[in-house]
């Protein structure tokens with residue numbers, strides 16, 4: 118996505134440069150087409166600049182914003198993901214999602230359905 122934006126920006130800049138060169142051409146000067154071509158060239162250059170800024174910002178924000186990988190993190194909360202592979206530290210049994218209780222400050226406790234042990238789920242930040 119970022120590379121595509123950069124390539125498009127370069128393409129726009131080349132196109133803009135072509136229009137700027139065409140504006141300086143003798144036939145454009147004779148025909149009075151200098152100003153329109155200058156405007157088009159500058160607009161293309163600005164479009165490329167916006168694309169570069171957009172690509173730079175999205176590239177800079179993505180590692181911290183969602184390291185889990187795109188839209189997947191929005192659909193499934195991190196606690197749900199860790200619960201899938203949760204096993205009881207006492208007996209090694211698979212934890213039941215229904216036995217999860219959310220306590221204060223977002224802590225989650227699980228009661229093992231096999232041995233009755235209660236333990237906390239610690240959500241490890243991925244960044």
Ligand SMILES: [Zn+2]
Pocket residue numbers: 205206207208209210229230231232233234
């Ligand atoms: Zn257990």
